[in-house]
Amino acid sequence: MVALTPVERTEPSFYVPVVAAFGALAGLFVGTAQGSSLLGILVGAALMGVIAFVLTKVIKDERRGRLALLVALAAAGFSMGGIAAGIIGAAFGWFFGWMSFWLYESRYRQHLVPYLTPGQVLWHYTFRVICGAILVFLITPIIVVMPLSFNAEDFFTFTPEMLRFDPAGYSLKHYEDFFTNSDWQGALANSVKIAPAATLLSVAFGTLAAIGLSQPHVPFRRAIMAVLISPMIVPLIISAAGMYFFYSRIGLQGTYIGVVLAHAALGIPFVIITVTATLVGFDNSLTRAAANMGANPVTTFFRVQMPLILPGVISGGLFAFITSFDEVVVVLFVGSAGQKTLPWQMFTGLREQISPTILAVATILVIISIALLTVVEMLRRRSERLRGMSPG
Amino acid sequence: MKLTKTLLATTALTVAAGMASADGHMASEMTIVSWGGAYSNSQQEAYHNPYMEKTGVNIINDSSSSEAVAKLRAMNEAGNVTWDVVDVVAADAIRLCDEGLAMEIDPDEHLAPAPDGTSAEDDFGDLIVSDCFIPQIVYSTTFGYRTDMVGDTPPTSVCDVFDTEAYPGKRALEKNPINNMEWALLCDGVAKDEVYDVLETEEGQQQALDKLATIKDEVIWWSAGADTPQLLADGEIVMGSTYNGRLFSVIEEQKQPVAMLWDAQVFDLDGWIIPAGLPEDRLARALDYIYFATDTQRLADQSKYISYGPARASSAPLVSTHADLGIEMAPHMPTDPENAKNTFLYNYEFWADYRDDIDAKFQAWLAQ
Numbered sequence: 001m002v003a004l005t006p007v008e009r010t011e012p013s014f015y016v017p018v019v020a021a022f023g024a025l026a027g028l029f030v031g032t033a034q035g036s037s038l039l040g041i042l043v044g045a046a047l048m049g050v051i052a053f054v055l056t057k058v059i060k061d062e063r064r065g066r067l068a069l070l071v072a073l074a075a076a077g078f079s080m081g082g083i084a085a086g087i088i089g090a091a092f093g094w095f096f097g098w099m100s101f102w103l104y105e106s107r108y109r110q111h112l113v114p115y116l117t118p119g120q121v122l123w124h125y126t127f128r129v130i131c132g133a134i135l136v137f138l139i140t141p142i143i144v145v146m147p148l149s150f151n152a153e154d155f156f157t158f159t160p161e162m163l164r165f166d167p168a169g170y171s172l173k174h175y176e177d178f179f180t181n182s183d184w185q186g187a188l189a190n191s192v193k194i195a196p197a198a199t200l201l202s203v204a205f206g207t208l209a210a211i212g213l214s215q216p217h218v219p220f221r222r223a224i225m226a227v228l229i230s231p232m233i234v235p236l237i238i239s240a241a242g243m244y245f246f247y248s249r250i251g252l253q254g255t256y257i258g259v260v261l262a263h264a265a266l267g268i269p270f271v272i273i274t275v276t277a278t279l280v281g282f283d284n285s286l287t288r289a290a291a292n293m294g295a296n297p298v299t300t301f302f303r304v305q306m307p308l309i310l311p312g313v314i315s316g317g318l319f320a321f322i323t324s325f326d327e328v329v330v331v332l333f334v335g336s337a338g339q340k341t342l343p344w345q346m347f348t349g350l351r352e353q354i355s356p357t358i359l360a361v362a363t364i365l366v367i368i369s370i371a372l373l374t375v376v377e378m379l380r381r382r383s384e385r386l387r388g389m390s391p392g
Numbered sequence: 393m394k395l396t397k398t399l400l401a402t403t404a405l406t407v408a409a410g411m412a413s414a415d416g417h418m419a420s421e422m423t424i425v426s427w428g429g430a431y432s433n434s435q436q437e438a439y440h441n442p443y444m445e446k447t448g449v450n451i452i453n454d455s456s457s458s459e460a461v462a463k464l465r466a467m468n469e470a471g472n473v474t475w476d477v478v479d480v481v482a483a484d485a486i487r488l489c490d491e492g493l494a495m496e497i498d499p500d501e502h503l504a505p506a507p508d509g510t511s512a513e514d515d516f517g518d519l520i521v522s523d524c525f526i527p528q529i530v531y532s533t534t535f536g537y538r539t540d541m542v543g544d545t546p547p548t549s550v551c552d553v554f555d556t557e558a559y560p561g562k563r564a565l566e567k568n569p570i571n572n573m574e575w576a577l578l579c580d581g582v583a584k585d586e587v588y589d590v591l592e593t594e595e596g597q598q599q600a601l602d603k604l605a606t607i608k609d610e611v612i613w614w615s616a617g618a619d620t621p622q623l624l625a626d627g628e629i630v631m632g633s634t635y636n637g638r639l640f641s642v643i644e645e646q647k648q649p650v651a652m653l654w655d656a657q658v659f660d661l662d663g664w665i666i667p668a669g670l671p672e673d674r675l676a677r678a679l680d681y682i683y684f685a686t687d688t689q690r691l692a693d694q695s696k697y698i699s700y701g702p703a704r705a706s707s708a709p710l711v712s713t714h715a716d717l718g719i720e721m722a723p724h725m726p727t728d729p730e731n732a733k734n735t736f737l738y739n740y741e742f743w744a745d746y747r748d749d750i751d752a753k754f755q756a757w758l759a760q
Contacts, residue, residue, distance in 0.1 A: 153625070153646065154646055155621070155622055155625040155626065155646070156622060156626075157622075157625055157626045183453075244466065244470065245469075245470050248467075248470035248471065248472035249470070249471075249472075253470070253472055253474070254472075254474045336423065336452075336454070336474045337423050337425075337452045337453060337454030337456075338421075338423075338452050340454075348428050348455040348456075349428070349429075351428075351458070351616050351618070352427060352428035352429040352455055352458075352616065352617070352618060353428065353429030353430065353618050354618040354619075354621070354622045
């Protein structure tokens, strides 16, 4: 790659403080873990500032200097806290070695257009760091849960054995508990029975409602739409309390059908919204053409309209399914112990007994969600390919 | 439209299967509400399983005891009581009884006599604190500490909780004035038999809060019984209060470096109530279950699975060893003479009168 921008080495007065600032941040984490945040910040800043200067001005040989730093910090980490700390130390060593030379050699400007001001260069990288940080904050809580679910003990704790990667610190017993415990299996069975039924009802009613409401001649379209969407907007606890008293009067509280109906009501708005969105691009002359060729409205719907709006219907259905599968507030009110779903079981489990079985279940659910989304995305691409809508 | 048809067919099948199973077990089932976790397990083993075997009734567990009062009120309002037997602490039983949400029980008519012929009323004795309450266990709220974080001199007195110099580190206390106020006064030089007299006065309440304020910065406030065991296992706290059964599980079952501090443990009772207004057939079944589950042998059996003391005097000699660990359970009971050298009994009358008032003060103090 040709460097567009002429670069020259920077002054220590620029890169040493910057590396030291990052050193302070790293020191904050290490220091907090060791018991003194302030000391960590000071030591981290001083140490990394000196290292940046020594690497670039004294050692000068980039490959050897960075390797030496990596090994030194890995050893320091290892002596402080075993293998896990050693790996963190190595990561720090790699990062600070890379950063020192990246700044010193002005590599950060190399791939940017020459006319950017220093402020714009700073923003260019700040923006990327912010985006990265958002992803990290979103994903870390989910990632942390996964290794904990293999904990050999019954607590949400990274034991010393786990941090040493000792096999004795890990076990599958929480997964075993999930698959053998009748409470969890009953809850899983209930979820699997309730969610598809609620999804089917949501999809059927939601799609019909969306089609009806997209006809220009329907009176009070906006008002009807607002009513149908309301379960999504009204706070869940209000819907749940209302449903509880209403369903109790008509004998649906604590029944399977009651929970399915309640979840269907929650899922319908998602289907209406996604199907309405796909209907915007639907050409109504196609239905007239079908009618012209003698197809009745039902045939027209299934043979002409449905295939074209299917992506919207499926993604609406998926949302409805997840809504029912993840829902805990309404089922607490409308269901009774006989309809205990997985989220309900997790909720009580977390309150009454903090057991990593919850984490094992969470891990399994995350994997199922990923698999589900992958399958849907693959189906979508396949249908696009078959219909020649995309070259891939 | 293969996909649509497959989807339709599968879902129709699921719905049908769901409805079939939903209708299938309505005939002879009962819903028993309890606390969940290890406690529900002990009831499952000691009461539910033998009862289901004996009668063929299917028991469904609902772990909603912590919101039992609110839920029973809502059920009563909606005219649809779906619970058959509910496990609650004595204080909740008293409230439910006062509000007419629980049924009054006649111990001699509804409960089994002791094997030696002693009437149920005498066998339970003072523990029948309300007309609606059927005592089941005696538990205590007490402290556990990390044995590896207290040096060579483990704490021996509840006042060590307030001594942050000798025992530095965080402590866990319940986010609730009950017990904390008593312990604070006790460690501020108030004699044990005067604690509630002092606590009745404004100055006394302030004195207790002032004492708690000396360690406020070092306290993690818990609200679920599982919190303190988790914090102890983490090494996040050096000592913390919780129910003694939870600590037993941490020490003996999970083998954590934790020990009990029994000093000034506060006794409390937990037991059954039957919701008021059950239809005839369900009421008969609930009473039949209660008669079975609270007899002398059944109460003693429960202590094989959890370290709570049986509420009947006649059950005490029958307490044996833990079902899985094989250790003697008697020394782990809060009522064991060795553990019960210095105890408090939860004062129901005092807290019934002063709860709202002191609660408000305590929460305001917490928020300062």
